[in-house]
Amino acid sequence: MRLSTKGRYGIKAMLDLAIHNSEGYITLKSIAQRQEISENYLEQLFASLKKADLVKSTRGSHGGYILAKSPNDITVGSILRALEGSLAPVACVDEDVQEKCTRSDTCVAKIIWEKIRDSVNDAVDSITIGSILEEYDNNSKSSDCLDYI
Amino acid sequence: MRLSTKGRYGIKAMLDLAIHNSEGYITLKSIAQRQEISENYLEQLFASLKKADLVKSTRGSHGGYILAKSPNDITVGSILRALEGSLAPVACVDEDVQEKCTRSDTCVAKIIWEKIRDSVNDAVDSITIGSILEEYDNNSKSSDCLDYI
DNA sequence: GCAAATACCTAGTAATATACTTGGAATTGG
């Protein structure tokens, strides 16, 4: 049940953006360098983040990305779902998937998957980028290590 | 963040074993047929389940598998962890992994991963095979559909 | 004792998903 690099890089990148929020538009190049992520790969992730209205962009010279709203209004859940898709443990209880099991309404295992799904969603929706940043500021923790591997 | 087939098949197989618990040792062949899972693949899963003391076996003709303890003492979490390994969303907060990030103690993102990890573990550890079975008996739900896909 | 049925074990493999790379087009500021 590991997150893919998409989710992990996405959190790193969004925290990076939040840390530099006052500096205006930030280039992917600088994020890529600080967080040691492929710039081209980041592009793809930011396409998803933009689609989900989590970041805004300007093109051209002096272009870059900026958070689309306050860090306090950006949940970890919204970032992860934008990049990883639904956090449901099985397709059966994935809100995005339309074709369900034919016996979905009588399946006994379903409540297991629903409980896992809801627990994960509750957890990630209760954490905002702002709340993480606060912790970061209070403890002056390292901005270089926003993640592992 | 999907579970692999190991975890899903494992839950199906263990529920199947529990349903037939009074019949003594159950062959993998019959589980494979009922749940439509490759018998050879099930063998591999049951090697892990046995190692985790969740099932017992006898070999030879009339051999098979049986739950190693009461369904009420078998949590969904113990099954999933036996088959999927740690349910941690990133290696950083995986109890089984020894080599941590060098800056693990200062990493800001860590609390995100810890919260997800703990939420998942709490959820799956609060559900037992027995509790699912109870639901199954009360509602006379289908034993064929223990899972989706 | 032999045959059948099972668990047990190891290695290989096909399919799928992940994590990128490549090469460009469009846009903007100087």
Place this chain on the structure above:
DNA sequence: CCAATTCCAAGTATATTACTAGGTATTTGC
């Protein structure tokens, strides 16, 4: 115009998953 950037589509290498194949060991029933 040119450099720097976002934006876009397609290709590819790697890793993981989900099996398959082929055997050995053990037990029961005849």
